[in-house]
Amino acid sequence: MPLAAYTVLINPYGAVIYLNAEETDTASDVLSKFWKEWGDRVEERFPKLKRAEVKLLRLLEPLDSTFEDQVSAQMRKYDTTKKQTLRPHDVIGPYDPDHLTFEIAAHPWVLSLGHKKNTVAEDLHDGMVQRIREAPSPSQIARSIHTYKAEHEKGALFYNGRPLEQSAAPVSVYNLAFAKIQEKLNNLNEMNIRAEVTSFYLAGISQLFRDACELYDDEKAREQVVMNQIRKLLEISFEFRHDITTAGRSAKVTQADGVHYVLVKEQGLLEREFKAIDSCFELKNELGLGGLPDVQLAVTYEKAISQDEYTAIRAASCCPAVLINVCGPYIRFYGAVLAEVCIVQPFTDYIFLGGDPGDVEDRLVYAAKVFAIFREGLAELRDWYEKLHFHGDAIKVSERIFPSPTYAADAQSELLKTLRFVDRFDYGGSPPTASGRAGVDLRRSLFLASLNNHEVLVKFCSRYGEKAHRELAKRNPPLAPKLHACVRLVGGTTMVVMDIVPGKVTAASKQYAKQPLPSAMIRDVETALKALHEKGLVHGDVRRPNIMAITRDDGVTGAMLVDFDWAGENGKVFYPIMLNLDIAWAQGVQTGQAIRPEHDWSMFRNLGDPRQI
Structure with missing residues (x-):
């Protein structure tokens, strides 16, 4: 029979867990079951906690709710004199599985010793x-650019790239369905739509064009016709005009x-069902009417997944969803x-569902390809949610x-099968927050991870000079960190x-500010550039922030080069079109033009200037 117990040992917010127990079980029996099911998670949070220090308490006044958020608030105020600590051999006795009757706890001072x-x-x-x-309601925020700003x-x-500083990692690295969607969109030209869908489906796309280009009196009229056709093409049944409410309340958010x-089923004794959003749409009768549609859509999604009733899904996943904006014929x-932050990224531009007779055929083919991709992607996402594993509202x-990278080859998956992400990587380049914690620049998709029980740095980028990095890493002494893997993921990222360079000190850090770099560091950078250029390779970004100080075996402070994003073959790799022109680049460096060895040497000579950034 399910036994509900409250505990803060699994997460700091408190959780209600369920164990299969009998009234004749002893406290020791119940705790043994607890450790068997939840021991790994408890030991992860409290490495120094001893099992004998964990007790089973009976609530003399059981709570008539097992909803985690409500229970947590009640337990914080619960009268401690009405908690009975059971000895190991005490029989737990009768209990109602629909009420909260037990708590699994340890003394606060014990937890403080090893709290993670x-x-x-x-x-x-x-x-x-x-x-x-x-935040205010989506419609309030999206009313105008002034209210949004x-x-x-x-x-x-x-994070949607507006402004550009408000960017984050690609959504394709967080979910399998998103990775496959992006991969297919990247290869639209290889898609033979007439072979992949039926003529009936193509006729449906044609009907959508006719419906979308009509003029409607209001949103409801457009919704009834256009969204009905979109629903058929995506093979998905939307709940229209759906109220988002707070759990346990009637107030509409x-x-x-x-x-x-x-519908997602909880793994465990109760097999409760939770509802997860896999798609959400916003409709405007015409583009430009009714405020900022992309903002309203994003905030509507956020409001839905931030409510109490979504706690279980939020605790077990990054809440992936496809968002769809329909504005007139677009x-x-x-x-x-929802990862560390909420990331909303467009998979497509605005697609015009119409066109003059001269080009409408090409538009129809393009739209058919996109709709077929999202039909398959949404089916994949639904399957992913249905297989989602979680254990309650607050675990x-x-x-x-x-x-959660999707590897393009089995060999990559095997190579990185022990890779586990641990945290954001603090490279020391951002100012601390008001709380004193390290600041985080989300544009730099850097993560601290573990590979074969060894701390590593994981970076996500659009391009990388693997050959140049490996060339320097194999030198003796190494002139770049050890490179474990450089793989293309499904989706193109x-x-x-x-490896992480010990100390994480760059040549731009405080200890090297306003002074020339040590001669040993300069020699190492010079050696690195010569090694690259001899192999026909270039680096492209030889600046102080990309030079790491490293203490060699002889105690001398040398240097390693990092940030090989632009590196590659001489004349075959190019400076970004969106090059930061506030940086004092070498003479001859131009936006979008080829990277040359002379640029590396010019930047190398500038390293002696402590004002260089």
Whole structure:
């Protein structure tokens, strides 16, 4: 029979867990079952906690609810004189499985000895949820660019690349379905749509064009016709005009134009069902009417996943969802996740569902390809949710806030099968937050991870000079960190796994500010550039922030080069088109032009200038 017990040993917010117990069981029996099922998680949080220090307490006044958020608030105020500590051989006695009758606890001072603090990523995640809950309604925020900007300046609500500094890791690295969607979109030209869908499906796309280009009196009229056709093409049944409410209350938080839920079953004794959003849409009768549609859609999604009733899904996943914007005859698809922060990224531009007779055929083919991709992607996402493992409303899985890369080859998966993400990587390049914690630049997709029980740095980027990195890493002494892997993921993103340089001190850090670099560091950089150029390779970004100080075996402080994003073959790799022109680049460096050895040497000569950034 299920026994409900409250505990803070699994996460700091408190959780209700369920154990299979009998009235004739002793406290020792119940605790043994607890350790068998939850021991790993408890020991992860409290490495120094001894099992004998954990007790089973009976609540003399059981709580008539087992909903975690409500129970946590009640337990914080619970009269401690009404808690009975059971001895190991005490029989637990009768209990009602629908009431909370027990607590599994340890003395607070014991927990304080070995308490594992939240990671930077967890703090960011919790702060994001709180920020969303406190924000005004989606329609208020999206009313105009002025209201959105004013709210945004209080703290980012979501990361969508506006402004550019408000960017984060690609959503394709967080979920299998998103990775496959992005991969297919990257290879649209290889898709033979006439062979992949039926003529009936193509006729449906044609009908959508006719419907979308009509003029409608209001949103409801457009919704009834256009969204019905989109629903058929995506093979998904939306709940229209769906109210988002707070669990246990009738008050409406907001209203979504349309959402689709997947039923997810809890693993365990109770097998409760929870509803997860896999898609959400916002509709405007015409583009430009009714405020900022992309903002309203993003905040509607955020409001839905930040509510109490979504706690279980939020605790077990990054809440991936496909967002769909329909504005007049235009449609746009996005991917959204709640990782450390909420990331909302467009998969497509606005697609015009119409056109003059001269080009409408090409538009129809393009739209058919995109719709077929999202039809398959949504089916994949639904399947992913249905297989999601979680254990209650407040049992948080640490992996929920970290990337879940989809490897393009089995060999890569085997090589990195022990890779586990631990936290955001603090490279020392951002100012600390008001709380004193390290600041995080989310544009730099850097993560601390473990590979074969060894701490490593994981980086996600669009391109990387693997050959140049390996050339320097194999030198004796090494002139770059050991490179464990550089793999292309499904979706097109490159994932780089390397050793962490001890100390994480760059040549741009305080201890080297306003002074020339040590001669040994300069010699190592010079040696590194000669080695690259002899192999026909270039680095492209030889600046102080990309030079790491390293103490050699003889005690001398040498240097390693890092940041090989632009590195590659001489004349075959190019400076980014969005090059930061505020940096004092070498003479001859131009946006989008080839990287040359002379540029590396010019930047090398500038290293003696302590003002260089």
